[in-house]
Amino acid sequence: MDNKPRVNDKDVLPKLDLEKGELNVPSGEDWVMISGEALRRVYEHEVTILGTGAFVIWYNAGKAVGKTEGAKFAGLVNTLGIDQLAQELSRTYAQLGWGRIEIRDIDIMRNEITIILRNSPMVRGVSDKEPRCWYVRGFMEGIVSVILGVEATAFELACEAVNRDRCEFKVSWKLPTSPPDETKSLSLGK
Ligand SMILES: [Zn+2]
Numbered sequence: 113m114d115n116k117p118r119v120n121d122k123d124v125l126p127k128l129d130l131e132k133g134e135l136n137v138p139s140g141e142d143w144v145m146i147s148g149e150a151l152r153r154v155y156e157h158e159v160t161i162l163g164t165g166a167f168v169i170w171y172n173a174g175k176a177v178g179k180t181e182g183a184k185f186a187g188l189v190n191t192l193g194i195d196q197l198a199q200e201l202s203r204t205y206a207q208l209g210w211g212r213i214e215i216r217d218i219d220i221m222r223n224e225i226t227i228i229l230r231n232s233p234m235v236r237g238v239s240d241k242e243p244r245c246w247y248v249r250g251f252m253e254g255i256v257s258v259i260l261g262v263e264a265t266a267f268e269l270a271c272e273a274v275n276r277d278r279c280e281f282k283v284s285w286k287l288p289t290s291p292p293d294e295t296k297s298l299s300l301g302k
Contacts, residue, residue: 118196119185122138124137124184125137151234155170155234166246171246171249173250174249174250175250176254177254178251178253178258179257182255183258186258186261189259189260202215210233211231212230213227214228223284223285225283226280227252227280227282227283228281229272230278232272232279241274242274243268243273244273245268245271248268248279252281253265260285262286264283266282268280269282
Protein backbone atom coordinates (compact mmCIF):
# COMPACT_ATOMS: atom_id res chain seq x y z
CA MET A 113 0.00 0.00 0.00
CA ASP A 114 1.34 3.46 -0.82
CA ASN A 115 1.52 6.14 1.86
CA LYS A 116 -0.96 8.49 0.30
CA PRO A 117 -3.52 9.63 2.87
CA ARG A 118 -6.93 8.05 2.28
CA VAL A 119 -8.78 10.49 4.46
CA ASN A 120 -8.70 13.21 1.82
CA ASP A 121 -8.89 16.82 2.88
CA LYS A 122 -11.42 17.53 0.14
CA ASP A 123 -13.77 14.94 1.63
CA VAL A 124 -13.56 16.14 5.21
CA LEU A 125 -12.84 19.87 5.28
CA PRO A 126 -15.85 22.14 4.83
CA LYS A 127 -16.12 24.22 1.69
CA LEU A 128 -17.81 27.54 1.19
CA ASP A 129 -20.95 27.87 -0.90
CA LEU A 130 -21.03 31.64 -1.20
CA GLU A 131 -24.42 31.67 -2.95
CA LYS A 132 -26.07 30.02 0.03
CA GLY A 133 -23.70 31.37 2.65
CA GLU A 134 -23.08 27.82 3.77
CA LEU A 135 -20.10 25.68 4.64
CA ASN A 136 -20.59 22.07 3.62
CA VAL A 137 -18.67 18.82 3.45
CA PRO A 138 -19.31 16.32 0.64
CA SER A 139 -21.15 13.94 2.98
CA GLY A 140 -23.83 16.63 3.16
CA GLU A 141 -23.44 18.11 6.62
CA ASP A 142 -23.57 21.82 7.08
CA TRP A 143 -20.80 23.40 9.10
CA VAL A 144 -20.38 26.72 10.78
CA MET A 145 -17.27 28.48 11.99
CA ILE A 146 -17.58 29.49 15.61
CA SER A 147 -14.84 31.08 17.66
CA GLY A 148 -13.24 29.12 20.45
CA GLU A 149 -14.37 31.93 22.73
CA ALA A 150 -18.01 31.43 21.74
CA LEU A 151 -17.73 27.68 22.32
CA ARG A 152 -16.21 28.16 25.76
CA ARG A 153 -18.77 30.83 26.70
CA VAL A 154 -21.70 28.57 25.80
CA TYR A 155 -20.17 25.85 27.93
CA GLU A 156 -19.49 28.21 30.87
CA HIS A 157 -23.01 29.65 30.83
CA GLU A 158 -24.61 26.24 30.65
CA VAL A 159 -22.59 25.03 33.60
CA THR A 160 -23.44 28.19 35.56
CA ILE A 161 -27.16 27.79 34.92
CA LEU A 162 -27.56 24.02 34.83
CA GLY A 163 -24.70 22.73 36.96
CA THR A 164 -23.74 19.16 36.27
CA GLY A 165 -26.73 18.80 33.93
CA ALA A 166 -24.68 20.78 31.42
CA PHE A 167 -22.11 17.99 31.34
CA VAL A 168 -24.78 15.55 30.20
CA ILE A 169 -25.86 17.87 27.38
CA TRP A 170 -22.31 18.25 26.08
CA TYR A 171 -21.51 14.57 26.51
CA ASN A 172 -24.66 13.44 24.68
CA ALA A 173 -24.16 15.96 21.88
CA GLY A 174 -20.54 14.86 21.51
CA LYS A 175 -21.49 11.21 21.37
CA ALA A 176 -24.14 11.77 18.70
CA VAL A 177 -21.79 13.85 16.55
CA GLY A 178 -18.99 11.32 17.08
CA LYS A 179 -21.25 8.59 15.72
CA THR A 180 -22.04 10.67 12.64
CA GLU A 181 -18.32 11.25 12.10
CA GLY A 182 -17.54 7.59 12.67
CA ALA A 183 -19.97 6.56 9.95
CA LYS A 184 -17.93 8.56 7.45
CA PHE A 185 -14.73 6.69 8.22
CA ALA A 186 -15.78 3.21 9.33
CA GLY A 187 -15.35 1.86 5.80
CA LEU A 188 -11.66 2.82 5.83
CA VAL A 189 -10.71 0.56 8.73
CA ASN A 190 -10.29 -2.51 6.56
CA THR A 191 -8.19 -0.79 3.89
CA LEU A 192 -6.04 1.42 6.14
CA GLY A 193 -5.87 -0.54 9.37
CA ILE A 194 -6.77 1.09 12.64
CA ASP A 195 -3.35 2.65 13.33
CA GLN A 196 -3.16 4.46 10.01
CA LEU A 197 -6.78 5.58 10.21
CA ALA A 198 -6.17 6.93 13.73
CA GLN A 199 -3.17 8.94 12.50
CA GLU A 200 -5.06 10.36 9.58
CA LEU A 201 -8.06 11.32 11.69
CA SER A 202 -5.74 13.04 14.19
CA ARG A 203 -4.48 15.18 11.33
CA THR A 204 -8.00 15.87 10.08
CA TYR A 205 -9.28 17.09 13.44
CA ALA A 206 -6.13 19.15 14.01
CA GLN A 207 -6.93 20.93 10.74
CA LEU A 208 -10.39 21.66 12.09
CA GLY A 209 -8.87 23.36 15.14
CA TRP A 210 -9.40 20.62 17.72
CA GLY A 211 -5.83 20.61 19.00
CA ARG A 212 -2.98 18.15 18.69
CA ILE A 213 -4.20 14.60 19.00
CA GLU A 214 -1.97 11.66 19.72
CA ILE A 215 -3.41 8.18 19.78
CA ARG A 216 -1.42 5.74 21.87
CA ASP A 217 -1.65 2.14 22.85
CA ILE A 218 -4.10 1.02 20.24
CA ASP A 219 -4.54 -2.50 21.44
CA ILE A 220 -7.62 -4.01 19.93
CA MET A 221 -7.13 -7.27 21.78
CA ARG A 222 -6.95 -5.44 25.12
CA ASN A 223 -9.96 -3.43 23.95
CA GLU A 224 -8.39 -0.14 24.86
CA ILE A 225 -7.10 3.06 23.28
CA THR A 226 -5.39 6.00 24.96
CA ILE A 227 -5.92 9.38 23.32
CA ILE A 228 -3.84 12.40 24.30
CA LEU A 229 -5.23 15.79 23.34
CA ARG A 230 -3.24 18.99 23.71
CA ASN A 231 -4.52 22.51 23.16
CA SER A 232 -8.18 21.56 22.84
CA PRO A 233 -10.37 24.61 22.15
CA MET A 234 -12.51 23.63 25.15
CA VAL A 235 -9.65 24.27 27.59
CA ARG A 236 -7.50 26.98 25.99
CA GLY A 237 -6.83 29.57 28.70
CA VAL A 238 -9.19 27.77 31.08
CA SER A 239 -8.39 26.50 34.55
CA ASP A 240 -10.59 24.10 36.41
CA LYS A 241 -10.41 21.68 39.32
CA GLU A 242 -11.98 18.78 37.46
CA PRO A 243 -11.75 17.38 33.93
CA ARG A 244 -14.28 19.25 31.82
CA CYS A 245 -14.04 17.89 28.29
CA TRP A 246 -17.44 16.23 28.27
CA TYR A 247 -18.08 16.96 24.62
CA VAL A 248 -14.77 15.44 23.53
CA ARG A 249 -15.30 12.45 25.80
CA GLY A 250 -18.71 11.77 24.25
CA PHE A 251 -17.32 12.36 20.75
CA MET A 252 -14.60 9.77 21.31
CA GLU A 253 -17.10 7.21 22.53
CA GLY A 254 -19.26 7.82 19.49
CA ILE A 255 -16.56 7.74 16.84
CA VAL A 256 -14.73 4.72 18.29
CA SER A 257 -18.02 2.83 18.74
CA VAL A 258 -19.01 3.24 15.12
CA ILE A 259 -15.56 2.75 13.56
CA LEU A 260 -14.88 -0.44 15.52
CA GLY A 261 -18.47 -1.66 15.63
CA VAL A 262 -18.45 -1.84 19.44
CA GLU A 263 -20.07 -0.06 22.37
CA ALA A 264 -17.18 2.04 23.64
CA THR A 265 -16.87 3.90 26.93
CA ALA A 266 -14.50 6.83 27.41
CA PHE A 267 -13.09 8.45 30.53
CA GLU A 268 -11.06 11.60 30.81
CA LEU A 269 -8.22 10.64 33.12
CA ALA A 270 -6.38 13.96 32.93
CA CYS A 271 -7.45 17.38 31.69
CA GLU A 272 -5.36 20.28 30.45
CA ALA A 273 -7.68 22.65 32.31
CA VAL A 274 -6.40 21.02 35.51
CA ASN A 275 -2.79 20.08 34.73
CA ARG A 276 -1.83 22.64 32.02
CA ASP A 277 -0.28 19.87 29.96
CA ARG A 278 -2.74 17.54 28.27
CA CYS A 279 -6.15 15.92 28.25
CA GLU A 280 -5.92 12.16 28.38
CA PHE A 281 -8.77 9.83 27.50
CA LYS A 282 -9.03 6.11 27.88
CA VAL A 283 -11.51 4.49 25.52
CA SER A 284 -12.42 0.86 26.10
CA TRP A 285 -15.10 -1.57 25.06
CA LYS A 286 -16.35 -5.09 25.52
CA LEU A 287 -15.65 -7.59 22.81
CA PRO A 288 -18.83 -8.74 21.11
CA THR A 289 -20.18 -12.00 22.44
CA SER A 290 -21.28 -13.11 18.98
CA PRO A 291 -18.65 -13.94 16.32
CA PRO A 292 -17.21 -10.68 14.97
CA ASP A 293 -18.59 -9.35 11.74
CA GLU A 294 -15.86 -9.67 9.13
CA THR A 295 -16.35 -6.10 8.04
CA LYS A 296 -15.36 -4.87 11.49
CA SER A 297 -11.84 -4.16 12.56
CA LEU A 298 -11.84 -6.60 15.45
CA SER A 299 -11.02 -9.27 12.92
CA LEU A 300 -7.99 -7.40 11.64
CA GLY A 301 -5.68 -8.52 14.39
CA LYS A 302 -3.86 -5.19 14.42
ZN1 LIG B 1 -9.78 18.08 29.13
